[in-house]
Amino acid sequence: GQNIDQPTEMTATEGAIVQINCTYQTSGFNGLFWYQQHAGEAPTFLSYNVLDGLEEKGRFSSFLSRSKGYSYLLLKELQMKDSASYLCAVRNTGGFKTIFGAGTRLFVKA
Amino acid sequence: DTEVTQTPKHLVMGMTNKKSLKCEQHMGHRAMYWYKQKAKKPPELMFVYSYEKLSINESVPSRFSPECPNSSLLNLHLHALQPEDSALYLCASSQGLLAGALEQYFGPGTRLTVT
Numbered sequence: 001g002q003n004i005d006q007p008t009e010m011t012a013t014e015g016a017i018v019q020i021n022c023t024y025q026t027s028g029f030n031g032l033f034w035y036q037q038h039a040g041e042a043p044t045f046l047s048y049n050v051l052d053g054l055e056e057k058g059r060f061s062s063f064l065s066r067s068k069g070y071s072y073l074l075l076k077e078l079q080m081k082d083s084a085s086y087l088c089a090v091r092n093t094g095g096f097k098t099i100f101g102a103g104t105r106l107f108v109k110a
Numbered sequence: 111d112t113e114v115t116q117t118p119k120h121l122v123m124g125m126t127n128k129k130s131l132k133c134e135q136h137m138g139h140r141a142m143y144w145y146k147q148k149a150k151k152p153p154e155l156m157f158v159y160s161y162e163k164l165s166i167n168e169s170v171p172s173r174f175s176p177e178c179p180n181s182s183l184l185n186l187h188l189h190a191l192q193p194e195d196s197a198l199y200l201c202a203s204s205q206g207l208l209a210g211a212l213e214q215y216f217g218p219g220t221r222l223t224v225t
Binding site for chain 2: 030031033041042043044045048087089091097098099100101102103
């Protein structure tokens with residue numbers, strides 16, 4: 001089967017660092033994505049990992065371990081506008097499907 | 111232009127109506143997608159078009175009928191929908207379907223209510 005797990009909700013303080021974890025079991029692997037989605041809006045692309053290691057992009061970093069089926073998204077210097085859902089998504093091999101996790105709702109408090 | 115546009119933004123339709131959702135992108139992307147998203151749930155893939163040909167149909171009921179008239183446009187024709195079809199319908203595009211061209215750009219969605 002195919003399964004993507006991430007925590008349902010997290011709360012963090014403005015200015016802090018938060019790590020959102022994602023574990024996956026999919027039929028093949030051809031990359032992992034992180035998307036941000038504000039309530040009522042479309043998802044926007046944050047990062048893409050296909051090789052093991054850390055990808056850094058400004059305040060956001062994403063890490064992948066293919067052997068462990070594990071990724072995390074690291075958000076630094078949290079801002080109130082970072083309050084949103086963060087979706088982990090995995091693309092499988094063979095077909096052209098991207099499977100989304102249920103998302104982690106992040107609440108940033110002052 | 112890195113934008114995917116969708117019309118209408120909101121749609122209310124009865125179960126006997128026929129309506130269409132429209133999606134447009136001018137990024138030269140050759141893959142386009144329809145997703146359905148219920149509240150507090152992740153997007154669920156419905157259809158994928160690659161080079162204007164249907165590549166994936168995720169066992170979607172025939173009351174949803176996709177159409178790709180050209181490389182920039184994607185339609186979703188709706189007929190005889192059920193109240194449980196009420197959801198946010200998201201269109202997305204990517205450069206292609208091959209590795210290295212996978213990032214999807216999403217439109218703002220059409221919020222559909224079936225009465």
